[in-house]
Amino acid sequence: DTGVSQDPRHKITKRGQNVTFRCDPISEHNRLYWYRQTLGQGPEFLTYFQNEAQLEKSRLLSDRFSAERPKGSFSTLEIQRTEQGDSAMYLCASSQAGVAPSYEQYFGPGTRLTVT
Amino acid sequence: DAKTTQPNSMESNEEEPVHLPCNHSTISGTDYIHWYRQLPSQGPEYVIHGLTSNVNNRMASLAIAEDRKSSTLILHRATLRDAAVYYCIVMKTSYDKVIFGPGTSLSVIP
Helix, strand or coil, rough: CCCCEEEECCCEEEECCEEEEEEECCCCCCCCEEEEEEECCCCCCEEEEECCCCEECCCCCCCCEEECCHHCEEEEEEEEECCCCHHHHEEEEEECCCCCCCCCCCCCCCCEEEEC | CCCCEECEEEEEEEECCCEEEEECCCCCCCCEEEEEEECCCCEEEEEEEEEECECCCCCCEEECCCCCEEEEEEECCCCHHHHEEEEEECCCCCCCCCCCCCCCEEEEEE
């Protein structure tokens, strides 16, 4: 178990550019979540997948954001036409739903996005 | 999910016990109480969870009020590595999305 990994750890981009982040969950976990965290706030839920199906999307996920989880393994989060307000830490988490014990979500270290 | 209320910040001396309170007066009978913490520059990590009974694990203890409207996370001996933001969350299931509030920022004084 190597934990949840995210790539890149840091990304600086100019306003208007597209960016893509990757999350590799713990291998046997069927649920994968994306959260966004701005400075001084708790993380905010964006979306989650069960296997390859995207089951819920937050209202925070505007149409500039898209997330995928092909084959139910790694996931990508793409932001198109970035805005300065997109600057935040993007966190990924995974868990095993439906199998006891399944108490916790494991979070990755996050990708810090800075839009200049 | 039920809302939770926590103090914005708390301080503790190193090697002393810390009691972090949380109010969740609108909790329903089947909601679980979870605690996560977030160390500086890291993603959140699970600490402990419970339903009705008090719970202990290697990290902490969770004391749940009899009416379940409040709970307390207990760190038995605070260390400098326990300085973090602690989040109290009420969830229908352990694997549902986590709705984080602002949490309690714990400072540990050497």
